[in-house]
Amino acid sequence: MRRREFLAGCSAGVAAVVAPGCRRTAVPRSRAIVQVTRAVDYSQGLYATMRRVLAEHRLDVRGRRVLLKPNLVEFEPGAAINTDPMLVHATLEAFRELGASVAIAEGPGHRRSTLDLADAAGYFQTIPGFEDIFTDLNLDELSKVRLPHPVSRLRSLYLPRTVLASDLVVSMPKMKTHHWAGATLSMKNLFGIVPGGVYGWPKNVLHWAGIPQSIVDLHSLIPNHFAIVDGIVGMDGNGPIQGKPKAAGVIVSGSDPVAVDATCCRIMQIEPSRIEYLTLAGGMA
Numbered sequence: 427m428r429r430r431e432f433l434a435g436c437s438a439g440v441a442a443v444v445a446p447g448c449r450r451t452a453v454p455r456s457r458a459i460v461q462v463t464r465a466v467d468y469s470q471g472l473y474a475t476m477r478r479v480l481a482e483h484r485l486d487v488r489g490r491r492v493l494l495k496p497n498l499v500e501f502e503p504g505a506a507i508n509t510d511p512m513l514v515h516a517t518l519e520a521f522r523e524l525g526a527s528v529a530i531a532e533g534p535g536h537r538r539s540t541l542d543l544a545d546a547a548g549y550f551q552t553i554p555g556f557e558d559i560f561t562d563l564n565l566d567e568l569s570k571v572r573l574p575h576p577v578s579r580l581r582s583l584y585l586p587r588t589v590l591a592s593d594l595v596v597s598m599p600k601m602k603t604h605h606w607a608g609a610t611l612s613m614k615n616l617f618g619i620v621p622g623g624v625y626g627w628p629k630n631v632l633h634w635a636g637i638p639q640s641i642v643d644l645h646s647l648i649p650n651h652f653a654i655v656d657g658i659v660g661m662d663g664n665g666p667i668q669g670k671p672k673a674a675g676v677i678v679s680g681s682d683p684v685a686v687d688a689t690c691c692r693i694m695q696i697e698p699s700r701i702e703y704l705t706l707a708g709g710m711a
Contacts, residue, residue: 458682459483460689465658466675472516479679480520485652488525490593494518497599497615497656498532501546506661506671509598511552513656513677517598518553530556531588533563533618535628540564561588564622571647577706578632578639583647584624595619596652597683601660601690603669607637608701609694611687612653616644638702645683645707653686654679657693684708 461482465475494517496509514530521528530553537543540562550556566586573582589595599615607614617629617640625631632640645651655678663669674693680686684707688698698704 458680458685460678460680460682460685462689462693463677463679464675465677466673468510468512468658472512473519475677476513476516476520477523479654479677480517480524483652483679483681485524485594487521487594490526491591492521492526492528492594492596493589493592494521494528494530494596494598495589495615495618496530496532497610497618498534498537498540498543498547498549500536501543504671506600506602506659506669508547509600509656510658511547511549513654513658514549514598515553517596517654518559521596526594529559529561529588529592531561531563531566531586531619533566533586533621535617535622538564538622538627561586563588563619566621568621568624573643573647575646577642577646578635580631580635580640580643583643584621585647586619586621589619589648592650594650594652595648596654598654598656601655601657601674601678601694603662603694603696606633607641607703609687609691609696611655611690612651612683613641613645613687613703613707616641616648616651619644619648638706641703642706651683652679652681653683655686655690657690660694 463479496514498508500507518528534540534543563586566588568584569587569590570582571585597612597615599611602610604610657674657676657678660672660674661669662672678686678690688704691698
């Protein structure tokens with residue numbers, strides 16, 4: 427896929443709520459609001475920003491179990507590969523203030539030593555007591571879940587019980603281009619909930635079953651899915667690992683992950699209808 431320059435001109439003051447009417451027929455029309463919030467850096471101001479974001483979405487999470495699922499892939503100093511830990515901590519604190527019980531979980535597809543990766547990415551330093559609230563989804567207990575209407579070659583998926591027991595799964599990807607999927611956003615981030623011990627590294631079974639189709643199948647099994655995309659600094663080029671950092675200065679959020687990802691694509695100057703998993707999900711809506 428040949429792409430236009432990623433995020434050109436986007437940082438010039440985005441603080442809007444994007445209405446669903448801007449979507450074309452290739453992706454589903456939704457009544458859910460997609461919020462695009464201005465955030466220029468990973469500073470202490472993110473704590474107030476995330477309180478406002480959750481307040482505006484009016485999420486009722488008091489007494490609920492909320493699971494934050496960031497994107498941890500590899501660590502290279504100065505790269506924009508992983509969800510920034512400052513944004514994750516600000517989101518965790520905002521959910522706690524709403525009365526939720528909050529945990530963090532991830533199952534990286536490249537590195538098998540998840541805690542070492544999280545440490546290198548700054549999670550231990552930024553999030554107090556990180557190890558006590560973190561679950562490595564590659565090592566979690568599993569349950570087999572049947573796919574009622576599979577799109578991929580799979581007929582069922584083994585999913586971590588930590589994910590299945592959560593009242594709300596919050597996908598927190600880094601906004602990046604992707605050399606196979608076109609864009610990796612909140613839906614593609616769900617690859618990290620399947621265990622590497624079953625599906626291989628980098629989740630090879632899902633690749634063989636069809637990447638766009640597997641994304642849609644995972645999305646269908648997580649109905650309690652909220653999206654918060656780290657677009658403060660994204661990645662352009664040969665993502666999800668080897669691209670270059672690209673500042674967008676935004677956080678994109680919403681309860682309809684398909685709409686959130688379509689909005690992110692437009693911010694990245696990628697036509698959503700060219701992202702196969704979005705068109706597949708749109709056809710199922």
